[in-house]
Amino acid sequence: MDSQTANTLHQAPRTVFFDVSTLNPDKVTGIGVYMNQLWQHLKDHPKVKFIPVIKLSRLKNRKKLEAYLGRKIQPLWPWTGIATKNAVYHGPDFKISMGSSIPKVVTIHDMVVFEKSYNTSAFYNKGIDDLTAVLKSDLSAVIVNSEFTKQEVLKYFPELASKTYVTYLGCDRSYPLPEKIxxxxxxxxxxxxxxxxxxxxxxxxxxxxxxxxxxxxxxxxxxxxxxxxxxxxxxxxxxxxxxxxxxxxxxxxxxxxxxxxxxxxxxxxxxxxxxxxxxxxxxxxxxxxxxxxxxxxxxxxxxxxxxxxxxxxxxxxxxxxxxxxxxxxxxxxxxxxxxxxxxxxxxxxxxxxxxxxxxxxx
Structure with missing residues (x-):
């Protein structure tokens, strides 16, 4: 680890509440790959405590997720994190489930809900409303996966220019032993x-x-x-x-x-x-x-x-x-x-x- 990275990690928050509400262990594709890979690379960080959290409406999935992640998952109560110093909440899948006053980060993977020709009318209207509500909320940072998506976000929400950061995804995940087709x-x-x-x-x-x-x-x-x-x-x-x-x-x-x-x-x-x-x-x-x-x-x-x-x-x-x-x-x-x-x-x-x-x- 180089000195710049070590210095950055030293200044990182002490606690990150990482929202795994929508992770599906039975079918880890797309955003699920992103969530799982971030979790696997950050869960045992020596200076930052990563706590997986799940919103109350998804509590029925908690045991299966705990078995998959290998860690206890904390229910996401309205007061979660309020008394925690130097904490950050991260919604890695377009959504923000926390309403408390701690800094909130959301990952926006694309802006396809704003493309009417690629959505049903119902999904288009609801998707725009939901994503707009997230991006108009009290956010501390927006993570996007490419410069292209950053420009797509800023096209609709230019006020987020100083809060939007690009983190490219990885492609180096391991696969189980291949099966013959x-x-x-x-x-x-x-x-x-x-x-x-x-x-x-x-x-x-x-x-x-x-x-x-x-x-x-x-x-x-x-x-x-x-x-x-x-x-x-x-x-x-x-x-x-x-x-x-x-x-x-x-x-x-x-x-x-x-x-x-x-x-x-x-x-x-x-x-x-x-x-x-x-x-x-x-x-x-x-x-x-x-x-x-x-x-x-x-x-x-x-x-x-x-x-x-x-x-x-x-x-x-x-x-x-x-x-x-x-x-x-x-x-x-x-x-x-x-x-x-x-x-x-x-x-x-x-x-x-x-x-x-x-x-x-x-």
Whole structure:
């Protein structure tokens, strides 16, 4: 640990109330990965006591969460923390559950609720109201996962400019021993991993892959993910796809299979239209899978020169980039090397240390 980090940790608060109310031990994805990784890297800090807390409406989940986290969880009463000196409360999942006067930090992972085309009307209206209430509350700091998301927050809440801090996420989580996926044991395939929803641009992936099929590709397309908003359009595109034998849908993929999926894929395609960070592209890189992704928004920011970029609005461009990786082993090897080097910059240890610095600043 360098002297600057040691000095920062020395000045950190003595107590952090870390809200785990929405963590689901049975399905740790997305924000759950973030919460779990922060907890694992901070729970045994020598100078700061991290106390997991849970709001009263989630108390029925407490025993399962305690078994998962390996620590007793404290109910979040209205008076929690009032008498605790040098304490901070952190809501890591968009929400603030504490109303007391201690400093409060919230993590905003994206501002997609402000994008009407990616939400139901009910969720759009409620999401804006809920997130606005959080960001207009008495906050000491807002943590975001990228410069892109910081600008999205400030577009709607410019008054938070001096309180908003970027802490990039990590992609270096460990996986259990991989399980074999029988249906893909000898197949060549291109992989998409993520919720099958409108903003992930799955229909463009299907259009791009159709172009490859028309050229006689020997690859399949694996769509790994559960259904999400706008799935009617995606299901319709799959139903009329002219090469159905080339499509494989794996639904939810457990951690025991993710590593094998990435390592055996020829390429990972992720031309999402809107992300707050984009952990899957970095995980793919770290596991030696070259990436084709969007040339705009946060995905350009987090992948730099270590991925091939295409317009998410052009299936033709996406197909061309995939075709390059399929037919050029030299390019594929180059992108695998660049991807592994680039992904090493994004660690959960660094994310935890940067989070501690935010606590210290407030």
């Amino acid at each position: 029988a249906s893909l044991s000898t197949e060549k395939y291109i992989l998409f991993l993520g919720t099958l929803e409108k903003r992930k641009n799955v229909t463009a992936v299907l259009e791009a892959f159709k172009i490859l099929c028309q050229k006689g590709t020997d690859h399949k397309l694996v769509l790994a993910g559960t259904w999400g908003f706008g799935d009617d359009e995606i299901k319709a595109a799959i139903a009329k796809f002219p090469f159905p034998e080339k499509l494989v849908h794996l639904s939810y993929v457990p951690n025991t299979q993710i590593e094998e999926l990435f390592k055996k894929a020829t390429a990972f395609v992720f031309p999402s239209l809107y992300e707050g960070f984009g952990i899957p592209v970095l995980e793919a890189m770290s596991l030696g899978c070259p990436v084709v992704t969007s040339n705009e928004g946060v995905l350009k920011e987090v992948t730099g020169e270590a991925a091939l970029h295409a317009s998410p609005h052009s299936p033709q461009e996406i197909a061309e980039k995939l075709e390059q990786l399929i037919h050029s082993e030299e390019l594929r090897s180059k992108m695998i090397k660049l991807g592994k080097e680039h992904s090493r910059r994004f660690t959960w240890k660094t994310c935890a240390e940067e989070t501690l610095k935010v606590y210290q600043k407030i």
